[in-house]
Amino acid sequence: MNKTQIIKSLIPGALLSYEKYNILPSLTIAQAILETGWLQYIKGNNIFGIKWTNGCGYEVQELSTHEWINGVKTPMMCKFRKYDSLADSILDHGKLLSFTRYKSVITSKDYKEACQNVYNSGYCTDSEYPKKLISIIEQNKLYIYDAPRSEIAKNTTSKDIKHLQQCLNLMKIRATNNTTLFIDGFIGPLTVSAIKKLQDILNLSMYGIFGPEILSAVESIMERPLCSLKSNGYKTAIRYIQWRTGSSIDGIYGNETARLVKAYQQNNKLVADGIVGKNTWDRLLS
Structure with missing residues (x-):
């Protein structure tokens, strides 16, 4: 090794x-x-x-x-x-x-x-x-x-944490040991490692800290917005799509992202139109 x-x-x-x-x-x-x-x-x-x-x-x-x-x-x-x-x-x-x-x-x-x-x-x-x-x-x-344990989950409830853990599992954001998270409402080291991974993907601050910023970002993805070459917003969702499809992660839905979305759709027997709509989102978050 x-x-x-x-x-x-x-x-x-x-x-x-x-x-x-x-x-x-x-x-x-x-x-x-x-x-x-x-x-x-x-x-x-x-x-x-x-x-x-x-x-x-x-x-x-x-x-x-x-x-x-x-x-x-x-x-x-x-x-x-x-x-x-x-x-x-x-x-x-x-x-x-x-x-x-x-x-x-x-x-x-x-x-x-x-x-x-x-x-x-x-x-x-x-x-x-x-x-x-x-x-x-x-x-x-x-x-x-070494995220300070007392600072990891500011102003959040056990219900918030469980929701986050469920969403991270759906989004295929794994813990550092490459396993899904237990839905226990507890911010332990494995949940922290998954949070850090998502924050890296989305380019968020407050590294390893669970607060309103990460909750808002997760919700913007779970809303499953329509994303295509015509998309001007939804940068957070686009960064996630780029990570899942292997595109360069910049939050801009360009030609490379469209091409790799088409490849993802073909590999998953979806209509390969380069548009991330309901069916593609369902597959991404299944």
Whole structure:
């Protein structure tokens, strides 16, 4: 896997850990990358180098490692936990950081503070650990997954959230793990990832935040306006159509969009007239 694929493989687990333990996804992903050299070095599915302790509930494996002692990198043999899967390792990492010892990590205001606090709390003995984590986060823009949970759903109700989740499913806007959303009225990390994807498509601000702007945009699409070369408005709906048909996304219904709409219609056994009317909308949102 390349770096993009590695990050993508870690995102679902990191978001679940965020939802369950409130550990910033950027920290989880960066630690996984740093601890394993971009997943090159993993023994027993232990991504984070978590040590084995009596009663931890996991099998033990003894591995050679290095610890920094009085500023000197010292080789030694240590006991580490062995997991059934990488997903188990990610969740156990979140559970570990939820302990009182790491309280400052959970309450950190941003990824920089979290990286420093995870070191201060004794997670690692390498004094350069925070800088290395921050570098990985910033070089790969992992901070985009850290939407403040208290800010995610301003002035919205559970009914609003359920409606949004239903619409995102109909629009084929999938969560980061490429699955449909649960209609539960809760703004968790997976719903946030789908919101971010739609905001990218529609070029909306308030990244990852669910508020009136995203609701209005979704409604303008669900109204299924007639769109064609003669359309002067409906930019939001046109951007969505362009995304679904593989056209360049600019909100302008030009010749390229008309051509690709015709191709979409032909592939779906619809009248290929290049006009997005009722039947084409029904197919797009089925």
